[in-house]
Amino acid sequence: MIIVDNISKSFGDTQILFDVSATFMEGRVNLIIGASGQGKSVLTKCIVGLHEVDKGAIIYDGRDFSAMNRKERIEIRKEIGMLFQGSALFDSLTVEENVSFPLKMFTDMSQEEMRERANFCLNRVNIINKNDLLPAETSGGMQKRIAIARAIAMNPKYLFCDEPNSGLDPNTSIVIDNLIKEITYEYNITTVVITHDMNSVMEIGDHIIFINQGKKWWEGDNKEIIKTDNEEVVDFVYASSFMKNLREKMISS
Amino acid sequence: MNLFEHIGRYFVMLKSVFSRPEKGKVFRKMFFGEVDSIVINSIPLVAFLSVFMGGVISLQTAANMGSPLLPEYTIGYITRSSTILEFSPTIISLILAGKIGSNIASEVGTMRVTEQIDALEIMGVNSIGYLMFPKILATTLFLPFVVIISMALCLVGGWVAGVQSGLYSTETYLIGIKAFWYEDQFYLYYALCKTMIFGFLITSIPGYFGYFTKGGSLEVGRSSTKAVVASSVAILVANYILTQLILV
Numbered sequence: 001m002i003i004v005d006n007i008s009k010s011f012g013d014t015q016i017l018f019d020v021s022a023t024f025m026e027g028r029v030n031l032i033i034g035a036s037g038q039g040k041s042v043l044t045k046c047i048v049g050l051h052e053v054d055k056g057a058i059i060y061d062g063r064d065f066s067a068m069n070r071k072e073r074i075e076i077r078k079e080i081g082m083l084f085q086g087s088a089l090f091d092s093l094t095v096e097e098n099v100s101f102p103l104k105m106f107t108d109m110s111q112e113e114m115r116e117r118a119n120f121c122l123n124r125v126n127i128i129n130k131n132d133l134l135p136a137e138t139s140g141g142m143q144k145r146i147a148i149a150r151a152i153a154m155n156p157k158y159l160f161c162d163e164p165n166s167g168l169d170p171n172t173s174i175v176i177d178n179l180i181k182e183i184t185y186e187y188n189i190t191t192v193v194i195t196h197d198m199n200s201v202m203e204i205g206d207h208i209i210f211i212n213q214g215k216k217w218w219e220g221d222n223k224e225i226i227k228t229d230n231e232e233v234v235d236f237v238y239a240s241s242f243m244k245n246l247r248e249k250m251i252s253s
Numbered sequence: 254m255n256l257f258e259h260i261g262r263y264f265v266m267l268k269s270v271f272s273r274p275e276k277g278k279v280f281r282k283m284f285f286g287e288v289d290s291i292v293i294n295s296i297p298l299v300a301f302l303s304v305f306m307g308g309v310i311s312l313q314t315a316a317n318m319g320s321p322l323l324p325e326y327t328i329g330y331i332t333r334s335s336t337i338l339e340f341s342p343t344i345i346s347l348i349l350a351g352k353i354g355s356n357i358a359s360e361v362g363t364m365r366v367t368e369q370i371d372a373l374e375i376m377g378v379n380s381i382g383y384l385m386f387p388k389i390l391a392t393t394l395f396l397p398f399v400v401i402i403s404m405a406l407c408l409v410g411g412w413v414a415g416v417q418s419g420l421y422s423t424e425t426y427l428i429g430i431k432a433f434w435y436e437d438q439f440y441l442y443y444a445l446c447k448t449m450i451f452g453f454l455i456t457s458i459p460g461y462f463g464y465f466t467k468g469g470s471l472e473v474g475r476s477s478t479k480a481v482v483a484s485s486v487a488i489l490v491a492n493y494i495l496t497q498l499i500l501v
Contacts, residue, residue, distance in 0.1 A: 048375055049374075050371055080375055082375045
């Protein structure tokens with residue numbers, strides 16, 4: 001479980017986050033949604049420690065991450081897997097080397113054990129016989145799946161996904177969403193997903209936080225979001241007239 | 254950011270560069286990879302430049318020696334001194350600042366803008382040390398060997414140019430090369446010492462500009478240009494300071 005307690009963050013004179021508090025539960029897919037430029041990515045980067053918070057605390061299963069020094073944070077970071085928007089695979093390493101990279105850095109596994117673990121993770125995300133390819137030789141959807149395989153290689157307790165569906169076609173997006181959901185339930189991971197994708201919101205949103213103007217504006221799940229009358233949430237989720245009509249039909253039925 | 258902020262951030266970065274690597278085995282593999290990609294791969298360019306520059310130095314020296322009072326072996330002596338004191342350590346380092354510097358700044362800068370550095374940090378890897386320490390150590394330790402090769406080839410270039418154009422004989426040139434060597438051999442140590450410092454500068458400064466790149470591909474290009482300019486300036490300033498400290 002991750003507790004975000006009253007955090008604020010500014011860059012120079014511009015305040016991005018205002019006293020945001022949230023709890024991300026274990027074994028559930030927690031979504032952070034909101035329009036562009038509202039502070040979702042900054043919030044996530046604060047949670048994983050890529051940005052330092054100005055105020056407040058981030059607590060990983062009772063451990064106050066924001067009060068830790070670099071050395072102490074490394075221990076928690078070994079428990080974190082992250083899927084970046086652009087996958088962030090290492091260009092110069094092959095698919096297998098990318099997945100086994102954290103194992104090589106932080107475990108004493110033999111080459112054979114690392115290969116076995118990398119193959120297991122790659123099979124888990126349905127990447128088969130692509131071990132020797134470079135990331136540039138694979139498709140966008142494959143890169144996301146390889147990045148998921150790398151993120152789960154160390155058996156993480158926490159998984160962060162920054163817009164996992166960006167740039168993917170609807171079918172591939174569904175595959176990625178399902179994969180994130182399955183992995184979360186299978187390994188009982190605390191998963192935090194930043195997304196704009198409404199399919200994801202409806203499909204995998206066990207717990208949803210809506211960020212607007214740097215504040216937590218709304219909180220609920222994928223059933224509650226359909227019926228909410230919070231104006232900003234409705235404007236965001238049902239942005240098109242097609243979606244608005246659909247919502248009215250859903251509510252009336 | 255002003256110059257002093259850059260300098261301050263550069264030194265803070267260096268502190269992380271020299272922290273203990275996460276895994277010795279991984280570090281050793283990366284170190285030898287960098288020796289190959291930065292140092293060994295530069296040898297063909299350095300060899301080509303050195304042979305031609307050696308030829309030009311000796312021809313220009315010969316062309317400007319009008320006085321009959323100057324012995325002919327002075328050409329070889331001046332070629333040797335110019336090569337050891339300035340051409341090989343300083344000019345070769347300046348040229349490599351362009352080649353190696355732009356390469357490092359764009360490689361690290363691209364890793365920054367594509368979030369690969371963030372990915373390293375999230376995994377708990379000291380990204381500055383992981384990316385830069387092997388490059389800096391490889392160049393600092395092995396650039397002097399490249400410079401020794403450059404010195405030798407420069408002298409060979411001077412010999413070939415002078416002998417084939419009939420300006421002096423092999424014997425005269427060799428007398429010049431060997432002249433006053435006992436008194437002047439300190440110049441070689443001075444040259445190799447400053448080469449090590451130049452090697453440090455041409456990897457750490459581009460690494461700094463690459464690491465702190467913000468934005469997209471345009472900024473990666475800008476960082477690369479800034480890195481080459483800054484490391485060239487740093488080499489020239491360091492050259493002056495080291496000469497003042499060691500030679501004067």
